[in-house]
Amino acid sequence: MINNTISDFMNSLDDFSDLQDSNCDCRRKKCKPKCFKICECDCEDKCEDKCERQRHVHEFLGSTRLATYVGGVHNHRFAGVTSQAIPYGNSHVHKISVNTDYFSDHFHGICVVTGPAIDVGGGKHVHLVQGFTTVSECHKHSFIFTTLIENPIQ
Numbered sequence: 001m002i003n004n005t006i007s008d009f010m011n012s013l014d015d016f017s018d019l020q021d022s023n024c025d026c027r028r029k030k031c032k033p034k035c036f037k038i039c040e041c042d043c044e045d046k047c048e049d050k051c052e053r054q055r056h057v058h059e060f061l062g063s064t065r066l067a068t069y070v071g072g073v074h075n076h077r078f079a080g081v082t083s084q085a086i087p088y089g090n091s092h093v094h095k096i097s098v099n100t101d102y103f104s105d106h107f108h109g110i111c112v113v114t115g116p117a118i119d120v121g122g123g124k125h126v127h128l129v130q131g132f133t134t135v136s137e138c139h140k141h142s143f144i145f146t147t148l149i150e151n152p153i154q
Contacts, residue, residue, distance in 0.1 A: 055085035057082050058094060059080075060079065060081070060096065060146075062077070065141055065142045067141045071105070072104070076107065076133070078143075080096065080098040082095065082147060083096070083097075086113075092116065094147070096111070097109075098110050107136065109134040114128065115128040115129070125150065126146040126148070126149060127146060129146065130144040130145075131143060
């Protein structure tokens with residue numbers, strides 16, 4: 001079930017390829033209906049909607065699964081903060097881009113999009129993340145983790 005959901009989601013990522021600086025239309029001095037980040041235009045009258053607010057982020061940390069290469073069996077650690085929330089269906093997702101720690105003369109990149117929000121009660125949620133690192137030293141690692149709860153002290 002999870003693999004199908006993630007597969008469907010990954011196939012829809014092309015919808016998010018134009019999320020860069022196209023959120024504002026300065027000629028009409030208003031934001032486009034689906035804003036995914038803070039407006040960056042020089043409009044005198046900026047919108048007072050989603051464009052003006054930063055959406056939430058999540059912290060994450062984890063370790064890759066073990067892999068074998070010339071230097072032996074090993075894994076890597078990583079940590080960071082996700083992108084702001086990106087609306088997706090009735091939920092939202094986040095982008096993650098981070099490098100692992102440096103071990104035995106190499107590191108790996110991790111560049112994925114989380115799954116949709118998973119409710120954990122109390123109005124809080126996490127996101128499932130799974131995938132593979134980039135290849136380095138002729139090997140890659142798999143990983144699976146969840147993000148931390150957004151703003152856990154509120």
